[in-house]
Amino acid sequence: MRTVFALLFALVITGCAHSGKRMDAETLSLIVPGSTTKEQMIQMFGNPLSQAYGTEGKLSAVWFYVQVGPFGAGMKQQNLAVLFDQSGRVERYSLADNVNEEPITHALPTPAPASTSAPSQPLGEQAYKNEQVRQLMQKNLPYDEYQRQYKSIMGQ
Template sequence: MLKLVAVLFMSLLLGACASSGQKITPDLITQIEPGKTTVSQMNDLFGAPASQSYSSDGKLAMTWMYVFVGPFGTGMKQQSLAVLFNTDSTVEKYNVIDAAPGGVRLGQ
């Protein structure tokens, strides 16, 4: 009986975690090369963006998000990657925000 309770408890703990989106890792970020990396390559690296829009001068802006919430709402981590593309569909510049405690901001 104690074994069953332990298994149920562990299942509850593991099942209480949730995440959404592709984790934005330093290894993935180093693959972004302004002037070279295309929209298609960004989608291959990070999946479908959470949002996209066009500026008045025809430049595409895309945002990717990753959110993780630990058991019982603890350990929340949020990351975002915002990318502005040139009119030739290559990366012009990007910005990464890691909203975890001690998070960092990267970009070019």
């Protein structure tokens, strides 16, 4: 009987998987627009899943965390999208999250701009991608299907 219980326990434990680093409120509170650098973001969350430069020379980066329960059940995900200014500091960020009991959603305003130019096209594209990922997160798909759809959204 002990052997059966031990095998079942091992099966349940090994059936769980995660990718990326979980983003908690304490770590997110360390992100300060106008101050936090890309290097500091990498120290906190590891390398981003994707990066792209916009027409204004601003970098958009996305960090991702996914946790899948036993046998593909109970998938939880976080998607942190960050826009850096030309000097490599965080300009703004947002988090799509279904991991925490009370979802953390941050959309911080841009610090007072030096010029009054209109937002760059990639920011609109990134916001669109973020919305698509948010909707994808609500579907609770199996991990492989989620990854396929996520890569399609992100253009990978």
